[in-house]
Amino acid sequence: MKKTIAVVPGDGIGPEVMQEAVKVIDAVAEKFGHQFDLVYALAGGSAYDKFGSHLPDETLSICEKGDAILFGSVGGPVSEMQLPKWKDCERNSILTLRKHFSFAVNLRPSRVYPQLQSLSPLKPDLVAKGIDLLIVRELVGDAYFGVHKRDVADGERYATDEAKYTESQVKVAVHAAFECARKRRGKLTSVDKANVLTTSKLWREVAEEVAAEYPDVEYENMLVDNCAMQLIRDPSQFDVIVTSNMFGDILSDAAAVLPGSLGLAASASLNKDNFGLYEPPGGSAQDIAGQGVANPIAQILSAAMLLKYSFGLEAESKAIEDAVEASLAEGYRTGEIYSGEAFEKRVNTKQMTEAILRNLEKDPISVCNEKVSVPK
Ligand code: NAD
Numbered sequence: 001m002k003k004t005i006a007v008v009p010g011d012g013i014g015p016e017v018m019q020e021a022v023k024v025i026d027a028v029a030e031k032f033g034h035q036f037d038l039v040y041a042l043a044g045g046s047a048y049d050k051f052g053s054h055l056p057d058e059t060l061s062i063c064e065k066g067d068a069i070l071f072g073s074v075g076g077p078v079s080e081m082q083l084p085k086w087k088d089c090e091r092n093s094i095l096t097l098r099k100h101f102s103f104a105v106n107l108r109p110s111r112v113y114p115q116l117q118s119l120s121p122l123k124p125d126l127v128a129k130g131i132d133l134l135i136v137r138e139l140v141g142d143a144y145f146g147v148h149k150r151d152v153a154d155g156e157r158y159a160t161d162e163a164k165y166t167e168s169q170v171k172v173a174v175h176a177a178f179e180c181a182r183k184r185r186g187k188l189t190s191v192d193k194a195n196v197l198t199t200s201k202l203w204r205e206v207a208e209e210v211a212a213e214y215p216d217v218e219y220e221n222m223l224v225d226n227c228a229m230q231l232i233r234d235p236s237q238f239d240v241i242v243t244s245n246m247f248g249d250i251l252s253d254a255a256a257v258l259p260g261s262l263g264l265a266a267s268a269s270l271n272k273d274n275f276g277l278y279e280p281p282g283g284s285a286q287d288i289a290g291q292g293v294a295n296p297i298a299q300i301l302s303a304a305m306l307l308k309y310s311f312g313l314e315a316e317s318k319a320i321e322d323a324v325e326a327s328l329a330e331g332y333r334t335g336e337i338y339s340g341e342a343f344e345k346r347v348n349t350k351q352m353t354e355a356i357l358r359n360l361e362k363d364p365i366s367v368c369n370e371k372v373s374v375p376k
Helices: 014-032 045-051 057-065 089-100 114-119 167-183 198-211 224-233 245-256 297-309 314-329 349-361 364-372
Strands: 002-010 035-040 068-073 105-111 132-138 148-153 156-161 187-192 218-223 240-243 267-270 276-279
Touching: 002 014, 002 057, 014 035, 014 068, 014 297, 014 314, 014 349, 035 057, 045 089, 057 089, 068 089, 068 297, 089 276, 105 167, 105 245, 105 297, 114 314, 132 167, 132 245, 167 187, 167 198, 167 240, 187 198, 187 224, 187 245, 198 218, 218 224, 224 240, 224 245, 240 245, 267 297, 276 297, 297 314, 297 349, 314 349
Parallel strands: 002 035, 002 068, 068 276, 132 240, 187 218, 187 240
Antiparallel strands: 105 132, 105 267, 148 156, 267 276
């Protein structure tokens, strides 16, 4: 397969972890006989330094010409947010990209690795049941895009945010979620507040109509308040969750803390033509930038999602995921996931990637065998 990937490293740890993800992409290309042409572009503060803009036209054009976008992270130190270089940096770059490409759904996997059980804030018996879920969040509807109004009436300030959903917005998200469930364990939970909200009543009606087209996928509805509780009480019950923009925003952040580190999380944003942007949901981590200690796994797993969802390369994507898991099983830990256990090897960004690359080189059977010998 021959594909072009637009690579946008961004700021802070973005370029550090991106160069590691690129090594993994190159290794996959060689192992599986593909050609991935990587075209680099600037965004965020690094783009502002050169072009005076957080998202130059050149970057948009490179992204448009690519078959998919691999994005790092943008943004400056929280204490410098008011400087022109950083002010509105995230909104001007990543949010503009999302709008430009009409990304309609966001995919956020949340998986607790058996090797890192102790990092999860959940009790060990809950984690032992296996936590591996995917939240599909609708991205272009809901209160975020309705009319926002603020006024004064009867001497009192008041504010309203209009929430709106169209049938087709719901359909796009729910179809995407069913397709994901088919590729995973075949279960979909649609989350709404249909006991109160009109938008949720429409959501449930449309989701149930779409469900009739996927008889092979187990389907259920769940109210959002119950879902929030179940995510903490027993997340092992979930495979894929699909929900509206605001509920997805909140639930996906709750699910993101289950694995114990932002350095392990990946995400994808897809439009209805399946064009996608892949990025770690964490930020530019300015507190550790430039030290070479960031965890590259989030960026590497974002690349694995790109291969799976934009290029349909499931075996290649799985090979990366398995190599990450095998490296964790061997005890490799970057600083933020190191707990000081005797079997752990504390490593920096490059050394973690080297372990992943070594495991990627091995044949699938030996990687699989290593997964069984998880240190307790
Ligand atoms: P952050 O997500 O950058 O960092 C939060 C914490 O997680 C930090 O302690 C950081 O060191 C740690 N962390 C994040 N990724 C890590 C990794 N790969 N390895 C190890 N540790 C990791 O959030 P913040 O510090 O609040 O924000 C920093 C900047 O990032 C801000 O300018 C913010 O606006 C921006 N931001 C950008 C995005 C994006 O690009 N999509 C998302 C969130 C925040």
